[in-house]
Amino acid sequence: MIPSPELQTADDILAGLDPEQREVAAHPSGPMVVLAGAGTGKTRAITHRIAYGVRSGAYQPQRVLAVTFTARAAGEMRTRLRDLGVVGVQARTFHAAALRQLHYFWPQAIGGAAPEVMAHKVPAVAEAASRMGMRLDRSELRDVAAEIEWSKVSLLTPETYPEAARRARREAPGMDLTAMARLIATYEDVKGERGVIDFEDVLLLTVGILEEREDIARTVRDQYRHFVVDEYQDVNALQQRLLDLWLGNRGDICVVGDPAQTIYSFTGATPEHLLRFTATHPGAATVRLVRNYRSTPPVLALANRLLTDAQGQRRGGAVELVPQREGGNPPSLMALDDDPAEAAWVAGKVKELVAQGRPLREIAILFRTNGQSEAFESALADADVPYLVRGGERFFSRKEVREAVLLLRGAARTDDGSKPLPAFVGDVLGGMGWHEDPPSSSGAVRARWESLKALVDLARRLSSTTPDARLPDLVRDLDERIAAQHAPDVEGVTLASLHAAKGLEWDVVFLAGCSDGLLPIMMAEGPEEIEEERRLMYVGVTRAREVLHLSWARARTPGARGTRRVSRFLDHASSILGEGARSTPKRAKAARGSGPLKPSRPKVCKVCGTELSTATERASGRCPDCPPTYDEATFERLRAWRLAVSRAASVPAFVVFTDATLEAIAEAEPAHQRDLSAISGVGPRKLSLYADQVLAVVGGADPDEVAEAAVGEPED
Structure with missing residues (x-):
């Protein structure tokens, strides 16, 4: 270049x-x-x-x-x-x-050519699982692949994995940690027989x-x-x-x-x-x-508040951002009745912004999980608003982009410098139907036009930074981008998970799903995992340059009872977002003559008496380092039953019951539903779904037979 x-x-x-x-x-x-x-x-x-x-x-x-x-x-x-x-x-x-380095030094250090790197782990994981007689669905295979990656980047072997995973409170997908260790070893055997390595092996x-x-x-x-x-x-x-x-x-x-x-x-x-x-x-x-040049002062006020505790101290070594811009409107918080209503509201606001002249590429809708994307895709399609799903089809894999790059490579030899680079590129892509004016229609036609426009814009940028650059220089730049998957910007509202949004920024950000259960995600347990969820929200907030809208839905589906509450992370932001940001409303003053409210008594470990700090510890009633007080045989039967039920329902095991709840059940050994209902983690719905099965397993019944007999029973 x-x-x-x-x-x-x-x-x-x-x-x-x-x-x-x-x-x-x-x-x-x-x-x-x-x-x-x-x-x-x-x-x-x-x-x-x-x-x-x-x-x-x-x-x-x-x-x-x-x-x-x-x-x-x-x-x-x-x-x-x-x-x-x-x-x-x-x-x-x-x-x-x-x-x-591996390719360069392998012949000298090992001899011959370096092994081929697998593009994906899942096929090898599937073969390893098959050899072990395991039946794993697609999502479980992906989860196993992710767990293998964690074990390798943590410098673990199959022998050291179970204890390390136990200390890290990790749960292997659909199996216990010992079985996961055997699966890791079998996966390594499969790779060795195929003569391939994975990405972690490269390091x-x-x-x-x-x-x-x-x-x-x-x-x-x-x-x-x-x-x-x-x-x-x-x-x-x-x-x-x-x-x-x-x-x-x-x-x-x-x-x-x-x-x-x-x-x-x-x-x-x-x-x-x-x-x-x-x-x-x-x-x-x-x-x-600490000088933030991206966001307006009101956006940064919320971001700083998210990482400040009740005593005004910064969390986890975070710096306090100092705004360098002026002006700006305060962030807003909107509560909707259900998820479709939230998606429709966001799509409506996006359409208003576009009508006011806000470019589509400067708007993003961010959410905690990829599963939330579908509702927003549908709502934007109904509103006739173009969108891009970050993490979806890669730019350079699109058919029109591949064709355009081939045309540009072929034309590079004919660029005699008689025309400015952007004009010459426009002429080459004219053979594919490119023109400066955007099409009136949306959908695939508009998406194709946006792809070609992104290539023309790259030529304009290169020409502005390097006036003498010609088409061969642009082609070399494209080859570098293709190798690095460094895609140019394409017109359309961006849909992205909070993880995928890191490192990016937009003028307008809609941060959706700001409710407990999504932010923080319901699977997060313990202070460390909760704090990571808080940082995820912080990342989402700090993506916004000028406008930030937060939203959440009281229920998942229309007509359902609104049982959700706004995210606990916004509790200290009511001065910015209003009283609706409080996950727990201010406690009303005690009635006259009723006396002061009694403080709740902290729950302590039943073994050593230490105060318990996490939800998992409080559910089990003991510190993680204290010996169990439950019958371990009962606990293992309950775990086997849970595994069978989760596989039959195609859900993660913790969705049925967490380990902490199973420990509490094994310790209480309930004989009746009323005893089971008194255990933390056994709510009305799970009581109606699983009470008879759990009581049978606690009573000594074979867990697989109990689960098999229950197949076909309604889940709602």
Whole structure:
């Protein structure tokens, strides 16, 4: 790619940075940790750090490795460095960097060519399950694949997995932890017989080669002298091991992260490496980026409130964002009767915004789970509003995009420079029906036009940053983007889960499903998991630049009783969102003469007497480290029954009963429904569904026979 014709000096690189960003960029040598709040310009700071290091002579560009977590982020970093006139720096994901090294050093370290990397784990997982006589559906296979990934990035073996998973309170999909360990071992056998590896093996094998071959490790360390790691709060144990081997005993590393955006702990990511960086790298400089350039002050007021506890203290090392913009309207909170009503309300508001001139690409609808997307897709289609599902079909996989790229490659040889690059690209794509004016229709026709427009817009951007660029340069840029799956922006309202939205931003954000059970998700147990759900909401709020609408529905379906309540995370935001943000209304004053309300007594462990802090502990009545007080044989029969019921109903086991509830049942050994109903976790619905079965199992009946006899009974 052609660099900018006017190469910037080192001083030019620092111009325009705020004091904290300048602190990051102007000291390119030595260890540094950057605690960067949302929207504070962290990518700007670290790309300028690299560019300043190159321009000042501190770096040779080919000896710099910038590591991030997504191909999109790596592509964005390369684009920014190119715009700063810096070429030769390697900006890659952990996996991409490791894969290049694995292919290069495998013949020397092992011999022959490196094994092929499987595109997906599920087929190998399915074969492993089949060998073990397990019948797993598609969703269970995906869950098993995810659990295998967790075990590998946590540096576990099949032998060490069960105890580690137990400590982490993980539940294997549809099986106990010992069976999961056997399945992991069988999966490794299947891969070995096929002669393939998975993506985690890419890192594991690279680590193995660097640990065992000091000569190869020296070669890598000689190649890369300076490291920048983005999104460092998302590093897992395996990635950290690889990073340590790349670095050796040197200290030229800059890590950037935000503990308040740690939302991937279920994959093995941990912010501990970020928070303990100064302990592992004595003398490291610490810079806090707190000036938020993205969002208006009212949006940031809510974001800061989310991460402030009742005593006014910041949670989990998060920085307090300081707004740099002015004006803005306060966020709103809307309560609807049911999920379809919420989706229709959001679609109606979107249509109003579009009618007022707001571009579709600047609007996003965010939600906790992918399953929520369907209602919004339907409502937007009914409102005739184009939309894009982030995480759906990839841009470069679309038929019209593949055809357009082929046409552009073929025309690259005929570009004689007689026309501006955007005009020439427009002429080439005219053969596919491209024209500047958008079609009046929506649906597939509009989606095709938007895809072609995205390619024309790429040509316009390249021409503005590099006026001498021609079609061969655009084709090379497209090839880089295809390899990194760094798609350009396409017109349409974005639908995305909160996890998929991280790192993105829009003018207008609708944060839907702000109710307990979704935010936090009902499966979250314990303070750590609840806090991660809080951070997910924080990520959603901080995606909005100007307008933020929060919404929730009292019931799932029309006509159903409204049993939901607004998210507990908004309890302290009533001064911003109104009294409707309180999940529990203010307690009315005691009636005259009724006396003061008695405080509730904390629940303590029945074994050691320690106060219990989590819902799981309170349900079981004991600390996790105390020995069980229930009959273990009864508990195991209940677990076997639950597994059979969950498989028959195609639901996760915890949906039937959690482990804590089964422990309480095994301890109480109820003989009648009234005894069972008194146990925490056994509500009226589960009592009507499972009471007879549970009582039979507690009484000693075979759990599989009880579950089999119940098949066909109504679930509602």
